[in-house]
Amino acid sequence: MMHYPKAGKGKKWTIKELNVITADWKGDTISDGEGLIGEVRVSKSNDISIRFKYAFKWDKKVSWFSCGTYPDNDMLTIRQNRDEAKATVAKGIDPRLKKQADKVIAQQEILAVIDEAKELERQNLTVRDMFDEWVANGVARQDNNQELKRLFEKDVLPMLGSMPIKEIKEADIRNVYRVLLERGTEINPRNRSLVRLAADVRQMFKWADARQPWRALLVEGNPALLVDEKKLLDADYTEERSRVLSADEIIQLAQLIKLEEQQFADALDKRNANKALNASTQCAIWICLSTLSRIGELLMARWEHIDFETKEWFIPRENVKSTRGKKQDHYVFLSDFAFKQFQRLYEESGHSDWCFPAKDEKSHVDVKSVSKRIGDRQVKFKDRTKVGMKRRHDNSLAVGDSEWTPHDLRRTGATMMQELGIGMDIIDRCQNHVLAGSKVRRHYLKYEYKVEKTEAFEKLGKKLQGILKDSNVN
DSSP, X not given: OEEOOTTOTTOOOOHHHHHTOOGGGTTOEEEOSTTEEEEEEEOTTOOEEEEEEEEEEETTEEEEEEEEEETTSOHHHHHHHHHHHHHHHHTTOOHHHHHHHHHHHHHHHHHHHHHHHHXXXXXXXXXXXXXXXXXXXXXXXXXXXXXHHHHHHHHTHHHHTTSBGGGOOHHHHHHHHHHHHHTOOSSOOOHHHHHHHHHHHHHHHHHHHTSTTHHHHOTTOOGGGGOOGGGGSOTTOOSSOOOOOOHXXXXXXXXXXXXXXXXXXXXXXXXXXXXXXXXXXXXXXXXXXXXXXXXXXXXXXXXXXXXXXXXXXXXXXXXXXXXXTOOOOEEEEOOHHHHHHHHHHHHHHTTSSBSSBOTTSSSBOOTTHHHHHHHTTOGGGOOOSOOOTTSOOSOTTOOTTSOOOHHHHHHHHHHHHHHTTOOHHHHHHHTTOOOOSOHHHHHHOOOOOHHHHHHXXXXXXXXXXXXXXXXXXX
């Protein structure tokens, strides 16, 4: 049934009249004049709405154009939609198609704005954005990139992190290096830290320069390649550490370890006394020295890797520090000296799966823990400004004129093997070095040199036994 306003046919409905329409008009239509027809609808909750359509002829047929629903749309808007459709028809254009076209155009405009915003965002990607992506997908260090994150958070990102990549110049990177060197002291001039950091920065930019969107932002090329950090280093800097402990220094080290234990044993107030180097760390020192092992490889060892019957220590390739693709399993044939250290260590941690268990015993200790304990006892060679509340800060293990580290023990043991007349190729195998030469040769020649390595380790063990026996602290 068609209804008309009180003003009569061809007139407009007033808002008051629309609002008094009742539910019993459901399905009826109302005429608002000039081809605008409304259909009364009633929802399940008894709410009344009117859907308006404009009637027009197209291709000699009556067609309908939706103009909106009252009261969701006000009548002024609904009538304007009718008027626009009417004008469109007068131009010979189907208003329904125009409405679809308008939606498409509006959608394209929105997408264009979004694309423009994305492009602007891409153009303003920062060094921090690049670093986060690189750490997540471009580099995988053995410590899950923790040390890499620490270095960049400390030295690079505070200065360059917020800078857009497209604005980075070689001078900006050089300035980072100079600031790092300015923090150095006579004891620790930061040269080695700079060399390591520069290598990491180059690696990050090299990764970025091969990938989008980063490559497009490096409009002037890779700025890290333009900075030669060697020109910033001290003239007497040598890139590789060469610290080797002499026999006298090994004796002194053993005596200092013994002295720490004695001082703690004699202390009346043990709660406030400096703790002696624990037995596990002592074992780690002598094992690194007598097996030429890396401290990280040792601290990740499990007791299942130690064969007490054959006196062998198996180091699986996943524990080996080496270039990816060149890692290889390694067997250490334990001398009597090294074997006794593992026996002593078993008394400390044999209840665990790990030779050096963490406190929760669910994994091994932090691979830097032993290095930190040793470094905390050689502070005269450091330039610390802050000291942890629970960390040592003395020189109780300082020997010689420069700091020694667990890795220096590996070098010391190898040097002692050389002094004992052991061939360099056997020493390399004892250190698990990947030997140069044909890949085919390395692939097919699998002789383990067990006899030669066992003899070399035993000679080294006897040498160390003799040194420490003379010191009366063995």
